[in-house]
Amino acid sequence: MPEEKITFVNSEPAKCGCKMEFSSGGGHYSDVVYVTPCEAHSGSKPFGPVEVKREGNGWWWHQGIPDFGGTEDPAPYHAWLAEEGLQLREWSMERDLDDHPYFDGTVGCEGCIGWDPQSPGPEWFLLGIFDTEEGPHVHWARREVAP
Incomplete structure (x- = not known):
């Protein structure tokens, strides 16, 4: 499976919804990039519907x-x-x-x-x-x- 690339243009959120914030460190620290992943890239799935298979008594x-x-x-x-x-x-x-x-x-x-x-x-x-x-x-x- 090919690796997916998340593209940020002019510090705007990516098309998927991931967000990026850049800090130059104000000349005192190294450059830092903060990425806030979107739902699809966060690795966690929000709680929601799943397949329902009721047990023998219907519960x-x-x-x-x-x-x-x-x-x-x-x-x-x-x-x-x-x-x-x-x-x-x-x-x-x-x-x-x-x-x-x-x-x-x-x-x-x-x-x-x-x-x-x-x-x-x-x-x-x-x-x-x-x-x-x-x-x-x-x-x-x-x-x-x-x-």
């Missing part, structure tokens, strides 16, 4: 979500969402389905198979489908939209 959780030390406290999760610039939308299976074997406590129906929660819009991606004390819930996220 799924985005693998990019941190562990938070196994706590049930939602505060670290909500703080992380805010730090990532994500807006959350959530609801229960009960909102979408009037009847499901999960609600009856049917043996062998501990999951949410048959529940296919629909995205609230094209910009939303799935964070998880999981069980809570109130029953199965879904979490969707999207990048916060500026007012």
Whole structure:
């Protein structure tokens, strides 16, 4: 694979979005070039949608979500969402389905198979489908939209 070159012209950002700042050191130091890589060149991928493959009982959780030390406290999760610039939308299976074997406590129906929660819009991606004390819930996220 050929090496990609990032080109800066007249100290303007590169076409990809990488930025460069030059300092001559004011005659006291060596020349210094500071490069701020764009998203494509930073080596890190922003948190976002991934392929969803629900497990046998229908549950799924985005693998990019941190562990938070196994706590049930939602505060670290909500703080992380805010730090990532994500807006959350959530609801229960009960909102979408009037009847499901999960609600009856049917043996062998501990999951949410048959529940296919629909995205609230094209910009939303799935964070998880999981069980809570109130029953199965879904979490969707999207990048916060500026007012």
